Amino acid sequence: MIFKLKIIAFIAISNSLTEVLTLNILAIFPLAVKSHFFVFAPYLNELANRGHNVTVISFYPQIKSSANYHDIDLSENLMPIEVNHPVSKSLFTVFLSLTIVHAIVGPFTCRILMEDENVQKLRETQVKFDLAIVEQFNSDCGLALAHVLKTPVIGMTSHTPMPWHYSRFGIPYNPSYIPFDFLEGGTHTTLFQRIRRIILYNYVNFVNHYITQVLEQNVVDEFFNDIPPLSELAQNIKLVLIYQHFMLSGSAILPPNIIEVGGYHVAKPNPLPDDLQRFIDESEHGVIYISFGSLLKPSTIPLEILKEIISALSELPQRVIWKWNKKSLPGNPKNIYLSKWLPQNDILTHPKVLVFYSHCGLLGTTEAIYNGVPVLGMPIYGDQPTNAAAIEQSGLGVQLNFDLLTKDYLLEKLKTVLDPKFRERVKLLSKAWHDRPIKAMDSAVFWTEFAARHHNLTFRSPTINVPLYQYFCLDVLFVLFLLFVGIIIGLKYLFSFLVKGIRNKYSKNLSISEKNVKVD
Numbered sequence: 001m002i003f004k005l006k007i008i009a010f011i012a013i014s015n016s017l018t019e020v021l022t023l024n025i026l027a028i029f030p031l032a033v034k035s036h037f038f039v040f041a042p043y044l045n046e047l048a049n050r051g052h053n054v055t056v057i058s059f060y061p062q063i064k065s066s067a068n069y070h071d072i073d074l075s076e077n078l079m080p081i082e083v084n085h086p087v088s089k090s091l092f093t094v095f096l097s098l099t100i101v102h103a104i105v106g107p108f109t110c111r112i113l114m115e116d117e118n119v120q121k122l123r124e125t126q127v128k129f130d131l132a133i134v135e136q137f138n139s140d141c142g143l144a145l146a147h148v149l150k151t152p153v154i155g156m157t158s159h160t161p162m163p164w165h166y167s168r169f170g171i172p173y174n175p176s177y178i179p180f181d182f183l184e185g186g187t188h189t190t191l192f193q194r195i196r197r198i199i200l201y202n203y204v205n206f207v208n209h210y211i212t213q214v215l216e217q218n219v220v221d222e223f224f225n226d227i228p229p230l231s232e233l234a235q236n237i238k239l240v241l242i243y244q245h246f247m248l249s250g251s252a253i254l255p256p257n258i259i260e261v262g263g264y265h266v267a268k269p270n271p272l273p274d275d276l277q278r279f280i281d282e283s284e285h286g287v288i289y290i291s292f293g294s295l296l297k298p299s300t301i302p303l304e305i306l307k308e309i310i311s312a313l314s315e316l317p318q319r320v321i322w323k324w325n326k327k328s329l330p331g332n333p334k335n336i337y338l339s340k341w342l343p344q345n346d347i348l349t350h351p352k353v354l355v356f357y358s359h360c361g362l363l364g365t366t367e368a369i370y371n372g373v374p375v376l377g378m379p380i381y382g383d384q385p386t387n388a389a390a391i392e393q394s395g396l397g398v399q400l401n402f403d404l405l406t407k408d409y410l411l412e413k414l415k416t417v418l419d420p421k422f423r424e425r426v427k428l429l430s431k432a433w434h435d436r437p438i439k440a441m442d443s444a445v446f447w448t449e450f451a452a453r454h455h456n457l458t459f460r461s462p463t464i465n466v467p468l469y470q471y472f473c474l475d476v477l478f479v480l481f482l483l484f485v486g487i488i489i490g491l492k493y494l495f496s497f498l499v500k501g502i503r504n505k506y507s508k509n510l511s512i513s514e515k516n517v518k519v520d
């Protein structure tokens with residue numbers, strides 16, 4: 001009770017310290033990828049619920065319209081394509097998809113954004129916004145729009161940092177221990193993994209800098225005059241809300257204006273549909289939940305591997321719920337409940353759900369730690385390898401290599417995460433995940449309002465303005481090296497001078513004594 005009173009008093013004080021203001025906010029999310037927008041939607045809705053006037057440019061207009069939330073719907077110009085990724089791993093695909101997403105899709109959506117009638121109207125009427133929220137992924141065109149509208153900007157991601165975010169926001173990058181999206185290894189790497197990281201890191205940065213930004217700069221220059229380089233606008237971003245949390249992704253070195261808000265997307269659970277509720281309730285030994293997300297098509301799993309998975313599952317007493325995109329599985333196993341769509345978070349909330357067998361998307365991973373459900377991770381592409389490594393290192397689960405999948409291998413991994421001791425530890429982890437000074441959503445909203453309140457100030461890391469040769473102290477090392485060489489040469493001369501002096505004196509004495517000898 002006293003505790004509660006204290007909190008109320010604290011809230012009252014903090015409210016009186018910070019003026020309450022309603023903001024006119026422009027949110028620019030021109031990316032046609034559902035799993036990204038799923039992260040942003042609850043936050044944008046929350047801003048509107050708290051009284052801010054939010055205008056959202058995206059491909060995903062709201063289904064139920066609410067006051068204060070206004071859509072600028074880009075899908076009127078182009079219906080987003082539902083991309084499906086086969087369940088197979090290849091480094092070549094990683095290179096190819098990174099190149100396509102950044103060098104082609106980025107500039108392409110940039111043009112769709114710029115050409116949109118309603119976006120052009122914003123510019124013509126010069127609507128005054130207090131703040132722009134711009135997704136930090138494969139396009140920086142939103143920054144040009146915010147610049148034209150003279151609006152301060154905060155950034156937002158639905159994942160851990162992309163390779164160019166490190167230099168852009170002054171986050172230290174070191175391949176030896178900093179996990180790299182798209183590649184395996186987590187924080188404990190082999191030499192081979194570090195070599196791959198360095199190559200891909202530089203490749204992606206090259207594509208971003210010399211292809212994406214150059215093409216996009218051309219597009220924005222068609223529509224606006226005097227736009228500064230997009231890279232410069234990017235560096236002026238006030239702060240970035242990043243969708244990760246150290247309890248899962250591990251301790252990272254982040255400047256204070258890069259703020260971890262991981263976890264806010266998880267909604268209050270809804271009741272399960274009757275048949276699912278019964279299926280779980282009536283399971284004697286609990287349930288294994290399987291989902292490979294919205295982008296991977298599970299039916300593309302090669303038949304021989306699929307058979308291994310099914311026969312492993314049939315050896316366990318648990319029931320199985322599987323998000324599966326076809327009507328049936330080979331052999332029609334009786335203990336498996338299939339559905340094309342499943343209320344994932346509501347399922348994970350059920351205490352009888354013991355394991356989440358997952359591709360390690362960030363949303364599902366977050367829901368797993370939120371609900372304290374151990375994860376068996378099978379990463380395929382995108383940021384899944386990083387997430388899988390994080391899951392293993394945090395103790396939330398274990399991962400398996402899809403390329404090596406056999407029945408026995410899968411059974412061994414499943415038994416590891418089904419162990420009650422393992423689950424106990426995951427429950428501890430989940431407890432710590434919820435134990436925060438302020439809820440993730442409150443934190444995201446607070447820093448958004450903070451950026452608007454203090455729009456005249458900059459919080460960016462000084463690293464951004466330090467040239468590379470200074471960052472690595474190359475100039476200092478060079479001067480010290482010269483000094484060292486100078487001292488060595490100096491000492492050498494001094495030494496040989498002294499030696500000469502002594503020798504001269506000695507040989508003089510010697511010749512005198514020789515003379516003496518002769519005289520004698």
Ligand SMILES: *[C@@H]1O[C@H](CO)[C@@H](O)[C@H](O)[C@H]1NC(C)=O
Pocket residue numbers: 024053054055070
């Ligand atoms: C809220 O946003 C809408 C759409 O952008 C705009 O028409 C309206 O003027 C805004 N209201 C305020 C109070 O800024």
Ligand SMILES: *[C@@H]1O[C@H](CO)[C@@H](O)[C@H](O)[C@H]1NC(C)=O
Pocket residue numbers: 455456
């Ligand atoms: C703060 O920024 C606004 C424009 O964004 C400007 O009009 C104002 O003069 C600035 N205030 C100070 C104290 O620099």
